[in-house]
Amino acid sequence: MDQYLKVVFPTRRLVWIDGVAAAWTNRVFQVETGHHIVTLGPSMKNFEPDHFDLHVTGTLPTAPLIIEFTRRDTDA
């Protein structure tokens, strides 16, 4: 029931899972098997996509699910 996830972003940011700050970017971390809404901390909305709606299963600590947020220039 333990799964492993890595959220890639150019800088170190808080990763929010199901509405709460739950991990850091660019580092493998453990999550519970199942569906999760994953996004980055809301302080700076300079990333896309807005969020991932994932079903996390079948991962390994050595083969985590890797998702990537890209930096988006904020509207001037």
Next chain:
Amino acid sequence: MRHTALAWMLVAAMPLMSLGGCASFPETPKLERVDAASGYRYANLEDAGSGEDLFVILTFSGGGTRAAALSYGVLETLRDSWVEIDGERRNLLQEVDVISSVSGGSFTSAYYALQGDEIFEPGGRFQANFLYKNVEARLKGQLFNPYNWARLLSPTFGRIDIADEVYQDLLFDDADFGDLAARGRKPFLLINATDMAKGATFTFIQSQFDPLCADLNGVTLSRAVAASSNFPIAFTPLTLNSYPGRCDYREPTWVSSGLRDLDSNPRRYYRARSLRTYQAPERRYVHLLDGGVSDNIGLRLPLTALRSSDLPWSVLTRMNLEQIDKLVVIVVDAKTQQAPDFDTSPRAPGLTKVVSTISTTPMVNYSFDTVELLRQAMRTRADAQRASREQAPPGEAMHQVELYRIYVGFDQLEDETERKRYLSLPTTFDLPAEQVDDLRRIGGVLLERSPCFQSLVTGRYDEMACVHGGS
């Protein structure tokens, strides 16, 4: 003449009968509006975020005074134990972050959470009024009091409400969770009972009360302890009011995610479904039984916190956020194991023995599996950390946490005579003083004998002893 006497008795009994009609359990206060910044929640403790690098969880099992005394002995030993972290000497008892308890263990945990070190005062209130007191006689005295017979005629007042009053008088006065919240200090107390409708653990924390729109701040500690130690049949179920849909409650985001997990993670699915049932408008009451019915170790909720980010005080989240470097889980299990005598005879065991077997065996087996689940969870985490460390580039591997699993139970005793003696102690609220003394002592001895505990206090982490078993 006989009719006259009967008439007079009836007249005399009428005030009592009418009093009985008035008796009711104390109403659970309504929560006007859910506010995450108030109420008894881990995040609202003043020291919530401090000292989490060493995160200590204690679990106290059920087992009447036997369990209360064993867990008391463990607290005494922690009070006298120290660890050194980054050159700083820290007291282990002060480092306890969470205590999760059931039934007999809840008396010790609740009193300590409320009164702190006062619990250790020789001849003090906890020792005099609970550990060394014949609480059972006090309970029976109240149950056989004619005044209470009248009150018990009321359909909304039961034997458990009398037990609540006794515990209030003996230990807790009118202290409530508002007092505990105002105290604002760890350990975070998890008193566990069983929701009779769902057969699931019900914990006295505000996040559990939110979907009920009930205010835990106004619930007394005595009531929580009574619910947790509400031995079925001896006592009646304990009732709480529920006011669903009347406090602007918004369910946590994980619930809608979890409701999609029936196939891949049914445990999470049922957790989500269970939380949602409290919002059903027709659920206006929650009836609680002894916490031991759903988990006699008090470990299930900490286990969830260890493997899921869904709980507001999730341990997994704190590990992922790199806040925890050492995680210590001390399981204090006062389980007993009576050697059956019926296998020496060809006669079928009698009804009492059959009833006893069918009522206790599932609980014992479930508790065993719960403790094994902790071993498995820690082993999986340790293996994952190692694999990740070996494979991922530096700085990208999983956060490395030292994991300490310490089990305190009578079956750890090596001496067979001693082991048998403890394993045959009865479950009661009345133990002789010398047995209470022995239990306090053996709680400390078992803790100190644990190779994992030694590895904690000496600062030489032994993963083999703490996670895998054996050294």
